[in-house]
Amino acid sequence: MYPAKVESLKLPGARLHYEVRGSGPVLLTIPAGPMDAEAFAEVAGLLAGRYTVVTYDTRGNSRSVFDGPPEDCSVADHADDAHHLLAALGSEPAYVFGTSSGALIGLDLVAAHPGQVRALVAHEPPVTELLDEAEHHRAEGRRIHETFLAEGADAALASMIRSGEMDGDREEPEGPGPEGEPGPGTPETTARIRKNVEFYFAHQWLPLIGHLPDIAGLRTAPTRIVVAGGVESREQVAGRAAAALAGRLGTTVVDFPGDHGGGLADRPAEFAERLHSVLAGGEERYAARGSSGPS
Template identity: 45%
Template sequence: MHQPETGVLEVPGARIHYEVRGSGPLLLMIPGGPQDAGVLAAPARLLSHRYTTVAYDPRGNSRSALDGEPGDQDVELHAEDAARLVAELGGGPARVFGTSGGAQIGLALAALRPDLVHTVVAHEPPCLMLLEDPSHALAQDQEVYDTYVRDGVEAAIARFLGMHGLDSDDPHHPQAPDGAEAPRDSAGSQGNGRDVDGTGAAATFARVSGNFDYFFGHGLRPLSRYVPDTAALATGAPRVVVALGRESVGQTIHGIGLALAAALATDPADFPGDHGGFESHPEDFALALERALGD
């Protein structure tokens, strides 16, 4: 497979790295938490037969450098970056896919710039404030942040994963609900580890591993505490699809997704895998995303 075209878009306060594949309607793909475009390489490649897929590194992550010192992440500022990418690369209305914190960004983009969005597929956004009682989830986020400040990144990762019953000794375990996980080997590579398009898992893993300071220090809490404008999103223009992994049933993130779907008076779409289904089941995930987009 050919490498994607890459580019850098200058935005106020940052430079956004993006990767373009294929042709057809624009599909903007937004990764979550500390992740970058590399984790979405497989579905982006699989969908490039039908769409111009554009995956990017959110500002402050990996190759999207900030111009100054990092501050707490602002979901609506992230959405402005996404809007500038849409305007730069096709003008919209674009199809938008976001996962975890990236789904929060996609929802913000749809509410703030509905003229630029045709459909947004929000895969398991961690919008904790939509829970009937978010206090426990918020306390967990605060505990992870406090662990990070007191003991550093490795301790925060272990605490975060332990809260979700995941094995912190295995770098390829399923993702935690806020995307605080390095990518699995299926992102941009095949089962034999061969890099298929120049955006392989080893390079992605190394980049994402370097983003955890920024994520724990400035992203975990603001990304989770952002409240989508459900009144604006419930109008149906643009169309909003809430995507939930079938292996996430029973987890807090699944309950959050159900709360969002209820607020929008819509039924959630069933997607393969868990919070990281786009990596563990890339082919089935790409098919589910294509169905959800409804083209």
């Protein structure tokens, strides 16, 4: 009903692949880690009657290719790409949704360019620097990278998920899915995500370790910032980090369906409705942890 219009944007050193569905105010979705635009395809289709939903592959992932050899990408680099993408889409402030490391990108985008973002929903940003055991998580991050160098991406991914670090709070995978975790998909998608996982650990993982957003800047930004968390992952690393960030921002975590990444894939209709309700300002009805959400 809402076919995707495929576009590309030339940036310094790379070309971004993005897809546009629907009409209305712009809603930019920022994927996590090895995910790409396809991870949001079903939710985008459900929201396209209300928003111009823009999904994209972050720099170095899938169809967003470098002009030359792959390079390391920091959260700030990805936020700058999102800034240029929003500028190409128009001058009006946009809604932004980011999940996991994509939420970190969204937070950096707001801190650097608050006038571009009307509202940000940051879903479980893994701001482990705000946890009491921050040094443990930094050490775990370094150990996972050493595993990647010694044993490869599959071993590093399994280690990451077992330890609950960053983008993996679920069981050990049997094969890659939307987050480099198990899940259905075409052979083309599987091959794409496998390549993304390799890039993730080679060029994105180390910059994520110890990353801390500009909390002072976020507190004074005119953008409405909503910190979201999975109702099933409150006690997991990213869920606790999201709660810590919300506390620093003087707000509370808004419950979303599923766990750290499950709601997008497992309950897309419920996830889409919750996201729309939050963007429309309805999160006050169920912001407190422990509430059952809107009826």
